[in-house]
Amino acid sequence: MNLSSETIIVATAVFIFSCGAAGVVLRKNPIGLLMSVELMINAAIMVMVLGSRLHAQPTGQSVALLVLVLGAAEAVVGLALALAVFRRREHVDVDEAREIQG
Amino acid sequence: MLPLVPVVACCALAAVTALCVVALRRPVYVAVSLLGHSLSLAGLYLALGAQLSAAAQTLIYSGAIVVLFLIVVALLPSGGAERVGLGRVVAGVAVFLATAAGLAAAVAASGLPHAKKDTFSVEQVGAPLFDELLVPFELTAPLLLAAIVAAIALWRRQELTRPADVAGDEARP
Amino acid sequence: MSAADLLLWSFLFPLPTLLLSALGLPRRAGLVSFLSPLAIVGVGLGWLVQGATTAKLVVPDLVRFLPDGAFRLTVDPLAGIMLLVVGFVSTCVFIYAQGYMAHDERAHRFFAFLDFFVAAMCLLVVAGNLTVLLIGWTGVGVASFLLISFWWQKDGGAPLKAGYLALGANAIGDAALLLAVVLVPAGLGELTELGAISRAAPERATLLAWCLVIAACAKSAQGPLWWWLPSAMAGPTPVSALIHAATMVAAGVYLLVRTATVVVEAPSVAYVTAWTGVITALLAGLASLWQPNFKRGLAYSTVSQLGWMFTAVAVGAPFAALFHLVTHAAFKAMLFLSAGTVIAATHHEERIDQVGGLAKKLPMAFAFFVLGTAALIGTPLVTAGSFSKDAILEATLASAWPELGWLLLAGAFLTGAYAGRLLFGVFLGAPGPATEHAHHPGRVFDLALLPLAAGAVGLGYLEAGSGLLSGLVHEVVAAGEPVHVQPTLLGIGAFAIGLVGVGAGALLARTRSKCLPLPAFTGVWQALWGEAHAIPQGAAALHSGRISRYALVSVLGVAVAMGVAVAPVAGQDAPPAVENKRRPFKPNDPRKKKDAERQRKKEQRERERRERQREREKQELRLDASRGELRPATGLADPNTPEGAAQRKRISEAAKAAFEEKRRQAKEKSAKPAPNDGEGATP
Numbered sequence: 001m002n003l004s005s006e007t008i009i010v011a012t013a014v015f016i017f018s019c020g021a022a023g024v025v026l027r028k029n030p031i032g033l034l035m036s037v038e039l040m041i042n043a044a045i046m047v048m049v050l051g052s053r054l055h056a057q058p059t060g061q062s063v064a065l066l067v068l069v070l071g072a073a074e075a076v077v078g079l080a081l082a083l084a085v086f087r088r089r090e091h092v093d094v095d096e097a098r099e100i101q102g
Numbered sequence: 103m104l105p106l107v108p109v110v111a112c113c114a115l116a117a118v119t120a121l122c123v124v125a126l127r128r129p130v131y132v133a134v135s136l137l138g139h140s141l142s143l144a145g146l147y148l149a150l151g152a153q154l155s156a157a158a159q160t161l162i163y164s165g166a167i168v169v170l171f172l173i174v175v176a177l178l179p180s181g182g183a184e185r186v187g188l189g190r191v192v193a194g195v196a197v198f199l200a201t202a203a204g205l206a207a208a209v210a211a212s213g214l215p216h217a218k219k220d221t222f223s224v225e226q227v228g229a230p231l232f233d234e235l236l237v238p239f240e241l242t243a244p245l246l247l248a249a250i251v252a253a254i255a256l257w258r259r260q261e262l263t264r265p266a267d268v269a270g271d272e273a274r275p
Numbered sequence: 276m277s278a279a280d281l282l283l284w285s286f287l288f289p290l291p292t293l294l295l296s297a298l299g300l301p302r303r304a305g306l307v308s309f310l311s312p313l314a315i316v317g318v319g320l321g322w323l324v325q326g327a328t329t330a331k332l333v334v335p336d337l338v339r340f341l342p343d344g345a346f347r348l349t350v351d352p353l354a355g356i357m358l359l360v361v362g363f364v365s366t367c368v369f370i371y372a373q374g375y376m377a378h379d380e381r382a383h384r385f386f387a388f389l390d391f392f393v394a395a396m397c398l399l400v401v402a403g404n405l406t407v408l409l410i411g412w413t414g415v416g417v418a419s420f421l422l423i424s425f426w427w428q429k430d431g432g433a434p435l436k437a438g439y440l441a442l443g444a445n446a447i448g449d450a451a452l453l454l455a456v457v458l459v460p461a462g463l464g465e466l467t468e469l470g471a472i473s474r475a476a477p478e479r480a481t482l483l484a485w486c487l488v489i490a491a492c493a494k495s496a497q498g499p500l501w502w503w504l505p506s507a508m509a510g511p512t513p514v515s516a517l518i519h520a521a522t523m524v525a526a527g528v529y530l531l532v533r534t535a536t537v538v539v540e541a542p543s544v545a546y547v548t549a550w551t552g553v554i555t556a557l558l559a560g561l562a563s564l565w566q567p568n569f570k571r572g573l574a575y576s577t578v579s580q581l582g583w584m585f586t587a588v589a590v591g592a593p594f595a596a597l598f599h600l601v602t603h604a605a606f607k608a609m610l611f612l613s614a615g616t617v618i619a620a621t622h623h624e625e626r627i628d629q630v631g632g633l634a635k636k637l638p639m640a641f642a643f644f645v646l647g648t649a650a651l652i653g654t655p656l657v658t659a660g661s662f663s664k665d666a667i668l669e670a671t672l673a674s675a676w677p678e679l680g681w682l683l684l685a686g687a688f689l690t691g692a693y694a695g696r697l698l699f700g701v702f703l704g705a706p707g708p709a710t711e712h713a714h715h716p717g718r719v720f721d722l723a724l725l726p727l728a729a730g731a732v733g734l735g736y737l738e739a740g741s742g743l744l745s746g747l748v749h750e751v752v753a754a755g756e757p758v759h760v761q762p763t764l765l766g767i768g769a770f771a772i773g774l775v776g777v778g779a780g781a782l783l784a785r786t787r788s789k790c791l792p793l794p795a796f797t798g799v800w801q802a803l804w805g806e807a808h809a810i811p812q813g814a815a816a817l818h819s820g821r822i823s824r825y826a827l828v829s830v831l832g833v834a835v836a837m838g839v840a841v842a843p844v845a846g847q848d849a850p851p852a853v854e855n856k857r858r859p860f861k862p863n864d865p866r867k868k869k870d871a872e873r874q875r876k877k878e879q880r881e882r883e884r885r886e887r888q889r890e891r892e893k894q895e896l897r898l899d900a901s902r903g904e905l906r907p908a909t910g911l912a913d914p915n916t917p918e919g920a921a922q923r924k925r926i927s928e929a930a931k932a933a934f935e936e937k938r939r940q941a942k943e944k945s946a947k948p949a950p951n952d953g954e955g956a957t958p
Contacts, residue, residue: 004104004214005104005105005106005110006104006214006216008110008113009104009109009146009150010209010214012113012116012117014209015120015202016116016117016139017201017205018199018202019117019120019121019124019198020120020124021197021198021201022194022195022197022201023124023194024823024826025190025193025826025827025830026190026191026193027124028186028823030178031132031174031178032123032132035132035133035171036123036124038136038167039120039123039124039136039139042163045143045155045159046116046143046146049150049152049155050150052152052222053104054214055215058222058226058229058230059234059235061152061154061155061222062227062228062231062235063235063238064155065154065155065158065227065231066238066239066242068158068163069242069245071167072162072163072166072167072249073242073245073246073248073249075167076170076249076250076252077249077252077253079170079174080252080253081256083174083177083178083257084259086178087178087179087260092178092179094821094823095822095823190823193827196831197827197830197834200830200834200835201830201833203838204833204834204837205837207837207838208837
């Protein structure tokens with residue numbers, strides 16, 4: 001296994017994505033949850049930019065731009081939701097919001 | 103070939119800050135480490151020769167998204183540091199290992215070609231946006247509009263239930 | 276646009292009535308909803324008249340990361356016939372349902388869901404590759420959940436739990452079909468080409484066959500995935516008739532008939548499927564005998580008959596399975612709708628020991644039920660059921676595993692038993708407590724069943740007499756033995772066994788509870804059924820309302836799915852880097868164009884200048900030559916003559932002399948120092 005720069009970048013992307021996925025399960029704070037989701041998006045963008053360089057096509061960076069915009073939109077809606085649900089509670093715990101059960 | 107030292111440095115920083123995002127207790131620390139993470143990614147893109155992506159990452163992500171996170175963290179009653187039980191930590195580690203294994207298997211199943219092209223100009227990166235990615239590009243406009251409308255609608259709904267709160271009931275939003 | 280092309284878009288036909296129902300029109304719900312399946316039947320009949328042509332629609336490369344990511348729709352004879360079946364049964368059920376649901380305040384929503392189901396089913400049928408079929412497959416699963424749990428508050432939430440059970444079983448089938456979609460090799464994407472997989476990609480053929488069989492078992496409630504169908508009877512009776520008797524559960528059989536070659540050419544898969552079909556047929560037939568709820572009894576009957584169809588496909592007679600599917604759709608829907616008439620008449624009484632002797636009050640329903648029972652046991656010469664069952668029995672007995680045929684023949688006894696039990700228990704015999712208050716629910720309940728009855732009788736003759744069905748699909752489905760008109764010994768034997776069974780069922784119907792009193796079996800059954808109950812309970816534990824729990828389950832599920840998807844292709848060589856086949860978008864550089872223009876103009880000017888220079892020199896030479904001697908403009912003498920040659924010589928010598936003179940003069944001029952500069956200027 002060669003430790004070229006490409007392999008390092010892909011390994012880092014895998015690591016960051018897994019961190020994000022673990023963070024979604026681990027974190028209790030809703031903002032922390034959203035930030036873990038953003039980590040996953042960042043990892044995907046990383047791979048896209050690397051891929052555009054590896055395959056010698058600029059499309060990867062274009063898609064990365066679009067995904068950034070998507071991440072921004074998702075963050076906006078998620079944060080608005082989190083604010084709406086948790087603003088007036090004492091404990092900001094994602095597991096306490098169980099109204100969707102049943 | 104990609105320059106090794108900047109790439110390794112930026113990747114290490116990105117990995118460390120990602121761990122911090124997941125593991126730190128106080129929400130403000132988490133937001134600041136997300137800021138560091140996105141800036142290290144911008145540095146990585148510069149090392150990769152993707153200047154437009156680096157600029158976009160800095161401006162859009164660090165400059166707008168993470169700042170938004172910080173503002174919301176300030177608005178929410180933080181309740182101090184988080185305390186996570188052992189079962190949850192085990193579940194998190196299990197998810198981490200499962201995702202990493204799945205992704206590593208997928209990556210190992212396909213090969214990685216070598217880096218070819220050095221860098222792309224802004225014109226070359228922008229060209230696909232008007233050629234094959236035209237539809238997604240145009241769709242981001244209504245997407246952002248929908249996000250704005252959603253955020254405003256959620257806030258307005260809160261406003262509507264506020265008078266009950268002022269009267270003293272524990273009205274849930 | 277031929278009828279075949281119109282049929283490609285048959286999945287859009289229910290949209291107008293869906294919109295109408297969604298808007299709450301017309302006032303009486305579902306009054307015009309039957310028009311959309313009727314349109315499908317109309318176009319289908321036109322397609323038959325036009326010669327049952329084939330039409331295809333391909334949108335290539337819609338999803339690039341799949342091996343076959345094109346959007347393909349295909350209307351070939353098999354799809355056309357399935358569309359006719361779906362449309363025909365749907366029309367009858369829609370007409371029936373608007374009478375059945377007349378007093379329900381959410382009836383508009385019901386008809387919207389029914390339209391959605393018909394649309395998804397049509398998409399499933401006209402799908403040209405597994406990708407599009409998966410879309411229709413999941414669509415009918417969702418529609419099934421919505422319709423089963425339509426009255427979700429009844430009986431303490433039982434329909435909702437039944438809906439979850441259906442979703443759970445369907446999810447297993449969806450996962451198997453998704454894996455099949457990923458496994459299809461590129462180039463074999465079309466469903467009709469899939470049979471070549473055992474030659475083209477043999478290492479995947481068995482796994483693909485397993486995936487298809489598991490998906491079909493989930494949709495048709497076979498083998499270990501039978502448990503969702505009996506509880507699905509908690510939905511309204513039109514739903515049970517349409518979805519869980521005639522169409523959706525037939526989708527599993529349709530998938531197997533479409534990909535019959537794949538299943539049959541994987542011998543282990545075929546063996547297991549055949550035995551699964553037979554065992555399910557027998558056990559479900561037995562289970563039907565101790566159901567106190569007569570709709571559930573009919574549900575187990577459906578499971579049993581589907582087992583017959585699965586066995587037929589697995590032994591290599593997919594046409595027999597298809598034919599039985601068509602006839603079964605007609606008579607099973609008729610049976611269910613008659614049962615629905617009973618339920619509507621007795622104010623939703625579904626227990627068999629509370630009703631009895633309803634033949635006098637509901638004569639038409641009784642007649643239809645008798646016809647349906649006759650078809651179920653395979654009455655020769657009268658009903659179509661005999662032709663199709665006969666075909667399946669013949670095929671199994673002639674196959675590599677004839678013991679399956681003998682078991683199916685024994686199963687005919689059970690079929691007669693449960694059919695007779697229902698007939699005698701509900702319509703004949705002593706009246707039960709609910710019978711006194713029963714009243715006839717309305718004419719529409721009887722009229723809607725007439726076309727189905729005609730189909731139950733006529734379809735057999737249509738096929739046996741003209742070979743219409745087998746002739747149409749012979750390219751797509753292996754025909755096997757032709758269907759006989761005269762009943763064979765085998766057919767009469769099966770019918771006789773069935774009649775004996777009916778007698779046994781009649782005896783059972785005379786008992787108090789009208790159910791089979793075998794406590795030992797009941798205990799075993801409870802144990803098995805108890806296991807199935809663990810599934811929704813386990814699912815409910817996951818459904819705790821905690822986001823972290825949902826995230827955990829979904830991420831682990833995605834990780835497992837990734838591993839499963841990668842495993843078959845791991846270890847192969849990496850595909851070559853993707854070549855962007857499209858030309859890169861090069862904007863026209865305006866400067867380049869101008870440069871080229873300028874260059875061209877410059878060259879043009881150069882050329883012209885040189886031309887003019889040459890012309891001038893030539894002119895001067897001519898003038899010089901003519902100074903020495905007058906040279907006629909025209910009329911030079913012929914050079915072959917001596918005068919002409921002498922003339923030519925003189926002209927050229929004069930020109931040379933003039934030229935030398937000119938050069939001498941120029942040399943003298945240059946030898947002299949020029950007045951303005953000291954250098955020698957060239958002439």
